[in-house]
Every structure is written in structure tokens, then in C-alpha cells.
Amino acid sequence: MDGRSAMTVPIEPELSRSELADRQDERLVETVANAYENVPFYRDRLDEHGVSPDDIDGIDDIGTLPVTTKTAFREEYPDGLFAVDDGEINRIHASSGTTGKPKIVGYTDGDLERWAAVVARSLAAAGVEPGDTVQNAYGYGLFTGGLGLHDGTERLGATVVPMGGGDTARQLTMAQDLGSDALACTPSYCLYLADCAEERGLDPRELPFETVVIGAEPFTDPMREEIEAALDVTAIDIYGLSEIVGPGVAIECAEAQDGLHVWEDQFYPEIVDPDTGETLPPGETGELVLTTLTKEAQPILRYRTGDITRLYEDECDCGRVERRMGNVTGRTDDLLIVRGVNVYASQIEAVMVGIDDVAPHYRIDLRREDSLDTMEITVEPHERSATTPAELRATIEERLGEELDVSPDGIDVVEPGTIERTEVGKVKRVFDHR
Ligand SMILES: [Zn+2]
Structure with missing residues (x-):
């Protein structure tokens, strides 16, 4: 050398x-x-x-x-x-x-x-x-x-x-x-x-x-x-x-x-x-x-x-x-298996960021309840969005179902600015509590 x-x-x-x-x-x-x-x-x-x-x-x-x-x-x-x-x-x-x-x-x-x-x-x-x-x-x-x-x-x-x-x-x-x-x-x-x-x-x-x-x-x-x-x-x-x-x-x-x-x-x-x-x-x-x-x-x-x-x-x-x-587009350790469906967190992101009314801030919470895995998504509506939370939930559910064949157990739409922002270091979006 x-x-x-x-x-x-x-x-x-x-x-x-x-x-x-x-x-x-x-x-x-x-x-x-x-x-x-x-x-x-x-x-x-x-x-x-x-x-x-x-x-x-x-x-x-x-x-x-x-x-x-x-x-x-x-x-x-x-x-x-x-x-x-x-x-x-x-x-x-x-x-x-x-x-x-x-x-x-x-x-x-x-x-x-x-x-x-x-x-x-x-x-x-x-x-x-x-x-x-x-x-x-x-x-x-x-x-x-x-x-x-x-x-x-x-x-x-x-x-x-x-x-x-x-x-x-x-x-x-x-x-x-x-x-x-x-x-x-x-x-x-x-x-x-x-x-x-x-x-x-x-x-x-x-x-x-x-x-x-x-x-x-x-x-x-x-x-x-x-x-x-x-x-x-x-x-x-x-x-x-x-x-x-x-x-x-x-x-x-x-x-x-x-x-x-x-x-x-x-x-x-x-x-x-x-x-x-x-x-x-x-x-x-x-x-x-x-x-x-x-x-x-x-x-x-x-x-x-x-x-x-x-x-x-x-x-x-x-x-x-x-x-x-x-x-x-994903990492092998980013793979989520939710009710038997394999999905990468980044695929969920791709779907959500592709919805105009959703801000690119979200979190995914994974839990295990009675030996079943559950996935809850929390999103913020885009500040310019005029849709109601109920309409937004319905849109997200439809798109996740169509594009990834997954249905979250809950979708929580929160006020803009609610989800914690990452100022230093890498953003954390998936919280696996299992
Ligand atoms: Zn080139």
C-alpha cells in the first residue's frame, strides 16, 4: 500500500x-x-x-x-x-x-x-x-x-x-x-x-x-x-x-x-x-x-x-x-410488519407526502396489543389545507389501502406545529413500542 x-x-x-x-x-x-x-x-x-x-x-x-x-x-x-x-x-x-x-x-x-x-x-x-x-x-x-x-x-x-x-x-x-x-x-x-x-x-x-x-x-x-x-x-x-x-x-x-x-x-x-x-x-x-x-x-x-x-x-x-x-427508499431495519403486511416506513412517508393536504411532518407509533401489532399515524394538515380532519383521515386511509395495502389502526390529525421538529441530528418518525 x-x-x-x-x-x-x-x-x-x-x-x-x-x-x-x-x-x-x-x-x-x-x-x-x-x-x-x-x-x-x-x-x-x-x-x-x-x-x-x-x-x-x-x-x-x-x-x-x-x-x-x-x-x-x-x-x-x-x-x-x-x-x-x-x-x-x-x-x-x-x-x-x-x-x-x-x-x-x-x-x-x-x-x-x-x-x-x-x-x-x-x-x-x-x-x-x-x-x-x-x-x-x-x-x-x-x-x-x-x-x-x-x-x-x-x-x-x-x-x-x-x-x-x-x-x-x-x-x-x-x-x-x-x-x-x-x-x-x-x-x-x-x-x-x-x-x-x-x-x-x-x-x-x-x-x-x-x-x-x-x-x-x-x-x-x-x-x-x-x-x-x-x-x-x-x-x-x-x-x-x-x-x-x-x-x-x-x-x-x-x-x-x-x-x-x-x-x-x-x-x-x-x-x-x-x-x-x-x-x-x-x-x-x-x-x-x-x-x-x-x-x-x-x-x-x-x-x-x-x-x-x-x-x-x-x-x-x-x-x-x-x-x-x-x-x-428504505432500510432493511426500517421494515415494519403490520398484521403480516411488509411495509417500509419510507413507503408510508411517500404516500403521505404525496397527499397535498398533509404537511411533511408525521409520526408512526407501533405497539403490540394482545399479540397483535398495531400502527397509529399522527399527521399535521398542511397550513394551506382547507379540508376537515375527517376528510383528511379518509383520504389517508384510502391512499394507504390502495397503494400499500395497509390500514392503520388509527389516524390522528393534529394542529399544525404539534409534532415535534428535529433541529439537531436525524429525524425520528417511527416509534416502535413493541
Ligand atoms: Zn449524471
């Missing part, structure tokens, strides 16, 4: 598809060797599977490698997955585990440089230009969102305003005073910010943002349209996860806004059946599996992300050769 740290990563690699494929082959071979030689966890796993690094000649052999699940991070906590000595680790991040220990991730100097480059590349694809001002409202700290966007913005040659999450009054003032061209935050925070602007007598559409780079939470096309209308912006979906690197694994291009280009010279995507783990044919929807191709500190082989999406096989209008993945 010597020498790679010194390699400068071009922001856009400008490779042909076949050059990209050659690079993936080489890098997978190096990554497997690094994992086998330096991470006892992987040596054991590969030995158990009867796979030697010598068997891996390139991407065609990737399916023979064992998958990695989030359990590995738990079992090897804190640094059992590191492939380098502590002295070579330049930074630690951690993902907020909902239960138990967080997943620790380490980066060498070279890893940080490559991460900044993919975020810079992502921002450029989103339409952000050198010299622009990017207001970064992702949380700083162990969460990868804040520092990831921060370093990438600087690497692009744009100006970063390191706001971090929350402090919305100040976000608005800074945006106006600095003329921020772009805002990076979660989709739910975009809407929160727009609401706060209105409360202060500001027209959110008059804020200087032209682009919002949104990620870290699943969202749907209707919600994106809501954000674009509320702030008069182009909303670009960025994807990433700490276990692989952080934000910047994939992003939509501003030209097409149709699927997220996966930076395949750094991360190799596959789609598998979430139940069986079998690789699915091209174009089918399933669970995204990612392999790092250049990570030195913590190579990760075939990580089961839990994110449900698909890979597009057609070429993009923008001319980039990297394949695209669809917006993440």
Missing part, C-alpha cells in the same frame, strides 16, 4: 468505463490483500470461507468473498477492524448506534485525502463551484457529516461556513449576511429551516441558497419537491455511511437529478437479496452492499448497508461513467 497516501486524488477521475474497470480490479486485489494480511477478523473469515487472497484476480471474483455485517463493528469494537497501527490513524469517527456501542471508523492521512476528494467531486456534481459559499449544517463531531462536508468543500476551493446542526436563527442570519450559495443538511432540517424563516417573517424562497445538498435520512421525491418549492432551490441527494467513509460515496448530478453516481473507483456497489444474501440480477431492487477499494486504515469487504435501492444500468445524460443507484 506504500505510496498510495502520497497519491493526489483528482476531483474528477475522467476515466473511460474500461479504465475504471481495470482500476477496480487492481484495487480489489490490493484491498483483499490488505484485509487478509492486517486484519485478523478478515483473515479468519476468508480462511473459514476457503478463500485465499491469491484467488481474487478482480471484481469478477467479488462474489466469492464473505459479506461483512454491522455485527463485525460491534464484535471488533473499538479498533479490531483497523489494518494499520494506531500511530498511522489520523482521525476517528463513529456512527451513532441506536443501541449499544457506536461503530468506530479510522482514517489514515491518505484516507482523509481521498475522502475530501470524493466529497469535493460530489459537490461539483451537485453544481457547487469553487468560490461558492457552502453553509454546512451537518453536525460536527464523531458523526461523519460535518467534517466530511467541511473537508470536501475546502478541497473543492469553495468557502465553508462551519455552522453545525441547529441554532436556526443564526443559520438564517448567516445565510443572508454571507449570501450562502449552498446549504448542506438533512432533508427534514431544510423544511424546519423554511418554517423558522416564515415564523420570523422571512420568505424562505428569498434566502440566497441555490442548492441544498441533503442526506443522512431517507426521503422521497414528493418530499424533495416540497423542499425545492419551499426554499426555491435544487435539492441534491448525497449518500454515504460512516462504516464505508461518510458522506460522498454517491451523489446525484445536477444535470440529470436522476440516481446517484457511485464513485466506483473508490467504492464498489452490489445489490443482494436482503433475505438470502444472493447477488441480484442487474436493475433489481435489493440491499446495497459496498466494498471499499482504497481504504487503508479500515478496508471493508462487501458491507451489508441495510439500505434498499437498485443500480441503474443505463448511461446518464451528464456523461459521467460511474453507475448510479436509486434514492434509498
Whole structure:
């Protein structure tokens, strides 16, 4: 791996598809060797599977490698997955585990440089230009969102305003005073910010943002349209996860806004059946599996992300050769089974956000009563809505039944502003009390 740290990563690699494929082959071979030689966890796993690094000649052999699940991070906590000595680790991040220990991730100097480059590349694809001002409202700290966007913005040659999450009054003032061209935050925070602007007598559409780079939470096309209308912006979906690197694994291009280009010279995507783990044919929807191709500190082989999406096989209008993945529409751990019907929370969101009279604020409460699962939905009517709560309930019931074949046990329509907003961190919409 010597020498790679010194390699400068071009922001856009400008490779042909076949050059990209050659690079993936080489890098997978190096990554497997690094994992086998330096991470006892992987040596054991590969030995158990009867796979030697010598068997891996390139991407065609990737399916023979064992998958990695989030359990590995738990079992090897804190640094059992590191492939380098502590002295070579330049930074630690951690993902907020909902239960138990967080997943620790380490980066060498070279890893940080490559991460900044993919975020810079992502921002450029989103339409952000050198010299622009990017207001970064992702949380700083162990969460990868804040520092990831921060370093990438600087690497692009744009100006970063390191706001971090929350402090919305100040976000608005800074945006106006600095003329921020772009805002990076979660989709739910975009809407929160727009609401706060209105409360202060500001027209959110008059804020200087032209682009919002949104990620870290699943969202749907209707919600994106809501954000674009509320702030008069182009909303670009960025994807990433700490276990692989952080934000910047994939992003939509501003030209097409149709699927997220996966930076395949750094991360190799596959789609598998979430139940069986079998690789699915091209174009089918399933669970995204990612392999790092250049990570030195913590190579990760075939990580089961839990994110449900698909890979597009057609070429993009923008001319980039990297394949695209669809917006993440759900997570395997987001799957609700309500009275035997499988449904993703985000599918319920898609239905509700698609109803004009419903505000994009809702919560789903799951309970178990007498061994039966129940689902209750609480929604706010849109402020401009003139329908009665009874009419709204009937509309929601009809649409959920038609589109998802689910019927909630209760639909509570509450006054606008009642449902708690998330100012800092990821929004929580599903409350499982079972
Ligand atoms: Zn494109």
C-alpha cells in the first residue's frame, strides 16, 4: 500500500468505463490483500470461507468473498477492524448506534485525502463551484457529516461556513449576511429551516441558497419537491455511511437529478437479496452492499448497508461513467410488519407526502396489543389545507389501502406545529413500542 497516501486524488477521475474497470480490479486485489494480511477478523473469515487472497484476480471474483455485517463493528469494537497501527490513524469517527456501542471508523492521512476528494467531486456534481459559499449544517463531531462536508468543500476551493446542526436563527442570519450559495443538511432540517424563516417573517424562497445538498435520512421525491418549492432551490441527494467513509460515496448530478453516481473507483456497489444474501440480477431492487477499494486504515469487504435501492444500468445524460443507484427508499431495519403486511416506513412517508393536504411532518407509533401489532399515524394538515380532519383521515386511509395495502389502526390529525421538529441530528418518525 506504500505510496498510495502520497497519491493526489483528482476531483474528477475522467476515466473511460474500461479504465475504471481495470482500476477496480487492481484495487480489489490490493484491498483483499490488505484485509487478509492486517486484519485478523478478515483473515479468519476468508480462511473459514476457503478463500485465499491469491484467488481474487478482480471484481469478477467479488462474489466469492464473505459479506461483512454491522455485527463485525460491534464484535471488533473499538479498533479490531483497523489494518494499520494506531500511530498511522489520523482521525476517528463513529456512527451513532441506536443501541449499544457506536461503530468506530479510522482514517489514515491518505484516507482523509481521498475522502475530501470524493466529497469535493460530489459537490461539483451537485453544481457547487469553487468560490461558492457552502453553509454546512451537518453536525460536527464523531458523526461523519460535518467534517466530511467541511473537508470536501475546502478541497473543492469553495468557502465553508462551519455552522453545525441547529441554532436556526443564526443559520438564517448567516445565510443572508454571507449570501450562502449552498446549504448542506438533512432533508427534514431544510423544511424546519423554511418554517423558522416564515415564523420570523422571512420568505424562505428569498434566502440566497441555490442548492441544498441533503442526506443522512431517507426521503422521497414528493418530499424533495416540497423542499425545492419551499426554499426555491435544487435539492441534491448525497449518500454515504460512516462504516464505508461518510458522506460522498454517491451523489446525484445536477444535470440529470436522476440516481446517484457511485464513485466506483473508490467504492464498489452490489445489490443482494436482503433475505438470502444472493447477488441480484442487474436493475433489481435489493440491499446495497459496498466494498471499499482504497481504504487503508479500515478496508471493508462487501458491507451489508441495510439500505434498499437498485443500480441503474443505463448511461446518464451528464456523461459521467460511474453507475448510479436509486434514492434509498428504505432500510432493511426500517421494515415494519403490520398484521403480516411488509411495509417500509419510507413507503408510508411517500404516500403521505404525496397527499397535498398533509404537511411533511408525521409520526408512526407501533405497539403490540394482545399479540397483535398495531400502527397509529399522527399527521399535521398542511397550513394551506382547507379540508376537515375527517376528510383528511379518509383520504389517508384510502391512499394507504390502495397503494400499500395497509390500514392503520388509527389516524390522528393534529394542529399544525404539534409534532415535534428535529433541529439537531436525524429525524425520528417511527416509534416502535413493541
Ligand atoms: Zn449524471
